[in-house]
Amino acid sequence: MKKAIGDNLIPHGWSFEQGLELIKKAGYDGVELWLGDVPWFQMNTPDAAVLDLLRKVESADLVVSNVSTGLHWETPLSARDPQARARAMRIVERQLETAQLLKTDAILVVAGLVTESVPYNEVYARCVAALQELGEKAAQARVRIGCENCNAEQRFLLSPREFHTFLDDVNRPYVGLHLDVGNIHDTGFAEQWVEIHGPRITRIHLKDVKKHRGRCGNESVYTNLFLGDNNWPAIRAALTKVGYDGWLVAEMEDRYHFAKDQQFYDTAAAIDRLIAGRL
Amino acid sequence: MTALSRREFLTRLGGASATLPLDLIRARRAGAVIPALLSSPSPKGQRVVLVDPGGRCVLRESVAGFAQGLAAAGVAHELFQAGAIRLSKLLLVPGATLGSLAFTEELCACAERGTTVLYESGAAYAAPQAFATEQRLLARCFGVDVRPPVHLGTETSEAAGEPRCTPYIVYAWPTRLHVRDFSRIIPVVAPTSCAMATYGETPVACRREVGRGAFIFLGSPLGPHLLANDREAHAWLRALVAA
Numbered sequence: 001m002k003k004a005i006g007d008n009l010i011p012h013g014w015s016f017e018q019g020l021e022l023i024k025k026a027g028y029d030g031v032e033l034w035l036g037d038v039p040w041f042q043m044n045t046p047d048a049a050v051l052d053l054l055r056k057v058e059s060a061d062l063v064v065s066n067v068s069t070g071l072h073w074e075t076p077l078s079a080r081d082p083q084a085r086a087r088a089m090r091i092v093e094r095q096l097e098t099a100q101l102l103k104t105d106a107i108l109v110v111a112g113l114v115t116e117s118v119p120y121n122e123v124y125a126r127c128v129a130a131l132q133e134l135g136e137k138a139a140q141a142r143v144r145i146g147c148e149n150c151n152a153e154q155r156f157l158l159s160p161r162e163f164h165t166f167l168d169d170v171n172r173p174y175v176g177l178h179l180d181v182g183n184i185h186d187t188g189f190a191e192q193w194v195e196i197h198g199p200r201i202t203r204i205h206l207k208d209v210k211k212h213r214g215r216c217g218n219e220s221v222y223t224n225l226f227l228g229d230n231n232w233p234a235i236r237a238a239l240t241k242v243g244y245d246g247w248l249v250a251e252m253e254d255r256y257h258f259a260k261d262q263q264f265y266d267t268a269a270a271i272d273r274l275i276a277g278r279l
Numbered sequence: 280m281t282a283l284s285r286r287e288f289l290t291r292l293g294g295a296s297a298t299l300p301l302d303l304i305r306a307r308r309a310g311a312v313i314p315a316l317l318s319s320p321s322p323k324g325q326r327v328v329l330v331d332p333g334g335r336c337v338l339r340e341s342v343a344g345f346a347q348g349l350a351a352a353g354v355a356h357e358l359f360q361a362g363a364i365r366l367s368k369l370l371l372v373p374g375a376t377l378g379s380l381a382f383t384e385e386l387c388a389c390a391e392r393g394t395t396v397l398y399e400s401g402a403a404y405a406a407p408q409a410f411a412t413e414q415r416l417l418a419r420c421f422g423v424d425v426r427p428p429v430h431l432g433t434e435t436s437e438a439a440g441e442p443r444c445t446p447y448i449v450y451a452w453p454t455r456l457h458v459r460d461f462s463r464i465i466p467v468v469a470p471t472s473c474a475m476a477t478y479g480e481t482p483v484a485c486r487r488e489v490g491r492g493a494f495i496f497l498g499s500p501l502g503p504h505l506l507a508n509d510r511e512a513h514a515w516l517r518a519l520v521a522a
Contacts, residue, residue, distance in 0.1 A: 238445065
């Protein structure tokens with residue numbers, strides 16, 4: 001397995017190049033690029049500039065693990081407004097295009113958002129339809145779309161079996177699961193998601209989670225690896241069981257009050273131990 | 280029923296004696312009644328037979344699981360009741376306890392004639408007395424030495440605040456993969472050459488040649504995982520059918 005971390009964790013005020021240098025120095029193999037979340041990689045960033053990002057990544061002796069985005073929280077594929085849905089589709093298309101430019105084969109998509117006004121059944125149907133269409137484009141690009149399990153925040157596809165049924169309904173080989181082992185909270189066990197989805201997992205986001213704890217003010221349910229309630233030996237064993245040998249991508253919250261670069265080193269060391277099974 | 284010449288019978292009996300458990304050979308020489316299968320021809324026709332152990336079945340969902348696994352693999356099979364087993368290339372006996380010498384000998388006779396008998400023991404879920412019978416019959420008829428069941432007890436260890444671990448069985452044959460355990464294992468005392476699955480360092484499954492066939496003992500149930508559509512459990516069954 002290889003380890004990566006998102007460029008959205010590069011400390012505020014640092015340049016992309018400084019961030020890459022830190023990522024390399026901390027021992028990562030790759031970097032996850034977040035479309036729309038960082039100043040250097042936006043929807044209107046032209047192809048030439050994207051290629052320049054790739055050049056900088058390669059100069060730092062890294063590779064791009066995948067292309068992610070948080071833009072679908074504001075503009076979901078499940079929106080009622082057809083124009084918003086068209087924008088959401090375009091975001092995914094741009095992710096596919098940039099993934100090809102950046103020489104990676106996976107993107108992360110937050111598939112749908114259930115709200116009080118956009119109910120579950122609408123979200124489900126729209127997401128299936130959208131991903132069937134996008135799945136064709138992904139196949140042409142040879143880039144896999146990983147739908148992330150954002151269980152609590154999305155209020156959508158809460159269980160691994162439900163997610164499995166969803167992917168069955170989409171029925172496109174280039175559409176799978178970008179598994180976030182920290183997002184399952186109190187609704188299940190990450191290792192069971194790993195077991196159930198196996199080869200459909202495109203990438204894995206790593207963070208730890210504190211169960212039995214709702215959000216309260218600035219308190220988060222998320223925490224650094226090994227500080228929360230995830231059963232890491234069980235997760236590691238499940239990865240072995242299903243033969244996962246892909247990217248482990250750290251998706252941490254920016255929680256260090258001082259020496260923010262230290263989080264990169266600490267997280268890399270924790271991932272090393274996870275990969276080695278020294279838990 | 281096909282008639283055998285004296286020469287053919289002696290040849291087959293002599294050939295089988297190299298791998299047959301002594302008790303069965305003695306029983307046969309004493310005129311024990313297992314000739315229906317012994318004197319029938321080698322396995323032909325239906326390739327896979329699933330046996331419903333009926334009253335001997337402790338894990339009913341294992342029978343459903345194996346049926347589902349075979350269907351998912353596109354393997355045609357027939358379902359027979361214990362006591363009326365037909366010869367086949369592969370005989371699957373899920374979630375069972377041996378219970379009686381007659382049933383055990385029925386399975387043994389199939390193996391002698393060239394069938395691969397997969398016996399998934401449910402004895403870990405049976406009463407201690409039933410397990411003792413299982414232990415005795417396995418040793419006597421198949422030379423398989425098993426130890427009392429071990430309850431892996433992940434739930435109890437979690438409740439006690441102990442570190443949780445996922446009980447995976449590592450299968451080495453017919454394909455190498457991991458399958459979650461159903462919580463109770465029957466350890467097997469088997470040399471490395473016979474052991475085909477382990478929990479940690481403990482063998483929990485073995486394969487022994489019996490006559491012209493083989494007897495596979497599973498001390499960790501697979502059927503419930505087939506029913507739950509566990510990917511690796513299905514892969515294991517497909518590999519077994521193809522082996």
